[in-house]
Amino acid sequence: MQPENESLGLLYGVASAILFSVMAIASQQLPSTISSSQISSFRGLFTVIALFPYALPHLKKLLDFKLARSVWVRSVSGGIAVICYFFNLEFSSAADAKAMANTNPFYVAIFAWFLYRERLTKFEFVGLVILLYGAWLLAWNMNQDDSGLQWIVGNVGSFFTAIAFLSLKRASGKFPTNVIVFTFGVAVALVSAATPGNWAMPNAMEWMWLILVGATGLGGQIFLTYSYMNLKNTVASALTLLQSLLLIGYDLAWTGRLDSGVGLWGNVLIMIGMSLMILWKKKPVPVPAAILQSPQTKA
Numbered sequence: 416m417q418p419e420n421e422s423l424g425l426l427y428g429v430a431s432a433i434l435f436s437v438m439a440i441a442s443q444q445l446p447s448t449i450s451s452s453q454i455s456s457f458r459g460l461f462t463v464i465a466l467f468p469y470a471l472p473h474l475k476k477l478l479d480f481k482l483a484r485s486v487w488v489r490s491v492s493g494g495i496a497v498i499c500y501f502f503n504l505e506f507s508s509a510a511d512a513k514a515m516a517n518t519n520p521f522y523v524a525i526f527a528w529f530l531y532r533e534r535l536t537k538f539e540f541v542g543l544v545i546l547l548y549g550a551w552l553l554a555w556n557m558n559q560d561d562s563g564l565q566w567i568v569g570n571v572g573s574f575f576t577a578i579a580f581l582s583l584k585r586a587s588g589k590f591p592t593n594v595i596v597f598t599f600g601v602a603v604a605l606v607s608a609a610t611p612g613n614w615a616m617p618n619a620m621e622w623m624w625l626i627l628v629g630a631t632g633l634g635g636q637i638f639l640t641y642s643y644m645n646l647k648n649t650v651a652s653a654l655t656l657l658q659s660l661l662l663i664g665y666d667l668a669w670t671g672r673l674d675s676g677v678g679l680w681g682n683v684l685i686m687i688g689m690s691l692m693i694l695w696k697k698k699p700v701p702v703p704a705a706i707l708q709s710p711q712t713k714a
Contacts, residue, residue, distance in 0.1 A: 515569025
């Protein structure tokens with residue numbers, strides 16, 4: 416699908432970044448009795464319930480694994496990435512959790528070379544080096560804070576984000592956007608429910624935060640999809656970095672969980688490296704369908 420309305424696409428992209436940022440912040444307002452697995456499961460269920468009417472006519476095709484294999488590979492991989500992201504939201508800063516999710520271009524580059532023999536341009540290579548240096552700084556800083564597990568979990572999530580991203584190219588040609596997002600919600604709910612963590616009956620205020628997580632996650636995903644439908648892929652991808660800027664500002668100004676030293680530089684370098692890999696990509700991936708956040712994504 417060709418870009419349709421650039422101004423509207425920019426608005427959708429900005430709205431998506433804001434909604435995903437609110438989702439991350441809302442998730443961190445919940446107490447430790449409501450674990451990351453419970454939060455992520457609720458987000459998946461919210462998506463499933465909201466999109467079930469759109470998926471109902473396609474259920475028979477979705478149950479045909481041979482036909483829908485790419486959709487389910489994308490969805491399960493994305494589900495693993497999402498629970499990793501919510502785990503890091505529970506135990507680290509929102510900015511660090513997003514920065515770890517942003518390292519997925521490293522794994523995409525590896526898979527693209529191994530599967531398709533795609534080579535990086537010089538600018539992409541420079542961007543990858545900057546991204547990896549930022550990831551190393553972040554890892555060093557998190558290790559100083561005894562947060563090494565969060566760095567490992569973030570990389571696992573980034574790895575599966577790359578798998579989901581590559582699988583999406585095939586999935587988007589077989590099913591409508593809302594159906595792909597529906598299967599993603601199913602996978603997120605199931606994978607998250609199988610992940611260890613404390614579950615508790617939320618009180619009224621906690622229900623409010625959970626509903627906000629579900630609504631902003633779904634809304635962010637929908638706006639992100641429309642952004643990709645109305646913009647060039649490079650521009651739409653670059654707009655997703657606005658979420659990193661918002662969360663860095665949030666942690667610096669409000670939570671104090673991101674210091675102005677090594678941790679901040681790690682975040683900034685990952686963002687710069689990802690920007691270079693996006694803007695100077697030799698062959699942008701033509702995927703106008705449902706896009707994963709990072710993790711988050713990337714709903």
